[in-house]
Amino acid sequence: MKLNRRNFLGWLSAATVFPALSVNPARASAASAYPAQPVRMVVPFPPGSATDIVTRGLAKELQAEFKESFVTENRPGAQTTIGTTYVAQSAPDGYTLLVAALSFVSSPSEFKDLAYDPVADFEPIALLGTFPIVLMVKADSPFNTVEELLAHGKERSKPLMGGYGSSSTRVAANRFGQLGGIPVTEVPYKGIPNAVTDLIGGFIDFTFVDIGNALTHAKSGRLKALGVTSLEASPHAPDWPPLANVIPGFEVTAWLTVLAPANTDAAIIEKLHEAINRCLQSPAMGPTLATAAMTPPTVALPDLKPFINDEVQKWAQRFKEAGIEPQ
Structure with missing residues (x-):
């Protein structure tokens, strides 16, 4: 399904809940032992940012769900490309995740020699929410x-x-x-x-x-x-x-998403997707989402990659309109 922005925002307002994907038995077996060690959730922003606040709250809930440590690791700098590059080059084993914001899809329009492709080098896991x-x-x-x-x-x-x-x-x-x-x-x-x-x-x-x-x-x-x-x-x-x-046409909607390096086992992606969505709906996560003033949508896993691709294209156009050239 090819997403456009209108369809995506329609999901948000309707708070649509999509059915979980069916799980292949062999893939379910591969993911059954996950996680068997601490999971790092890399935030390419400094402490105190919205991404950091939400990630720490989510990590606490995932730790309670899986009975395994989920550790927030801040790696800011170079407009988030330092932390993002680190995750892109990490082993695709599900133990190093990225919590990304709009800079994830706009970086190709900002940097000529980007060390990663936001579509080809990552597997999206879950959309955490949107906010102005x-x-x-x-x-x-x-x-x-x-x-x-x-x-x-x-x-x-x-x-x-x-x-x-x-x-x-x-x-x-x-x-x-x-x-x-x-x-x-x-x-x-x-x-x-x-x-x-x-x-x-x-x-x-x-x-x-x-x-x-x-x-x-x-x-x-x-x-x-x-x-x-x-x-x-x-x-x-x-x-x-x-x-x-006051300024007709002025609109910027921010969002947060969790991703893994490309080639991460699909069963692990599904397991994390379902767990994160449960955490976002849990009462315990409410105060964190309220602090960030963020609305958590529930979006089907197959629709996440087309959404990321569409956002890359949308922000490329916005940077072009702004006259911002890749450096």
Whole structure:
């Protein structure tokens, strides 16, 4: 089945539950002993990111399910390619997994000499959920709306400084300037928490933050939210308006997914897929998902690879529209 974005988002709103795949007896036997040793879940972002928060919560639930250690391992850097390359080159035995975000599918559009292919070198296991990201400024900023920030950007003599710490926030910062009609200097960071630190310190004018961390920073009084990148307000922050209300066509939907190196035993992939989906629906996982303000869909295993392929193509087009050339 060839997925398009509309079909995928339709699944999310409908919370469709797909039937489990039938399991070949020989493959079931091969996976029956799995896991027999600790499993590493590699996060290519620094601690404190949305990916890190969700992974740690999921690892705890998987450990309870399998009675074996699931260890979160942060390997940030180079726009997530360091950690992703590490997993791509790991043994396809199910003991080294990747928890990836949008940068996973946008990296081919950012780097000329990427050491991996997100479609050919990985097997998707489960989609963890989707969430918007949030445009934020300092709490004491004079700007309380997107309109006010855009007006300021048009009036001042130099570009606004927009920080980003991931591929999705990079495109968001670029599109904010491009579609909003203001000059923006994009400032790269190792991760979103690093960009937040400089925003609080007054070194940049704005940044985009995953909604889970945005809620935390807004509640603490350190940052102020001006709007979300989804086409509709998030139920977790209904008072934060969509940027598309002011900037037509502005939309970025982030997601998280778990993957294994290519050629990992299909029975292990199925076993993990089913276990992860059970964990996402468990009450114990609720607080973690609430912290990340993430909605967990249940998507059939055969549909994950076409989804990843479609996302690669979609983000290639967005980078082209943004004028961002591979480096």
